[in-house]
Amino acid sequence: LSPTLINEIQRIIKDSEIMHEDSSKWPHQDENGRLQLEIEMNGQSINIETAKISSLADTLSTEDPEGLRVLYYLIQDFKCIILSIISLHFKIKPIA
Numbered sequence: 001l002s003p004t005l006i007n008e009i010q011r012i013i014k015d016s017e018i019m020h021e022d023s024s025k026w027p028h029q030d031e032n033g034r035l036q037l038e039i040e041m042n043g044q045s046i047n048i049e050t051a052k053i054s055s056l057a058d059t060l061s062t063e064d065p066e067g068l069r070v071l072y073y074l075i076q077d078f079k080c081i082i083l084s085i086i087s088l089h090f091k092i093k094p095i096a
Contacts, residue, residue, distance in 0.1 A: 008081070010041060016074040019044055025063040026071075027051040035075070 013019070019039065026048075028034075033052040039045070048071065053059060059068035 005081075005085070009078075012074070012077050012081070013039060013041060016070055016077070018048075018070055018074050019046055021046075021048075021067040021070055022064075023048045023050060023067070026068055027062055035071075037071070037075075 019041070027050055029049070030051045032054070035048075035050050035052050037046075037048045039048075050068070050071070051058075053068065053072050053075070056069065056072055059065045059072055062068055
């Protein structure tokens with residue numbers, strides 16, 4: 001990964017403020033699966049494990065909907081950046 005991409009991922013993580021969230025009130029793994037995320041950045045470490053989040057509506061019926069909403073949007077940002085990189089990598093015609 002390039003330093004520019006790493007800096008962008010770090011910026012996304014910092015802007016999301018996920019490092020300040022407490023996952024203790026989030027739902028635990030269920031029959032639908034789990035979502036696990038571990039981040040180590042700037043000497044801080046966070047390990048998040050919660051039930052799989054299929055949609056934003058899944059966050060509303062929990063004890064900490066705001067915290068799960070932060071995680072949901074962070075995951076969406078990660079998906080977007082990864083899919084963009086894959087798309088750029090497999091372009092047949094170079095962008096001129």
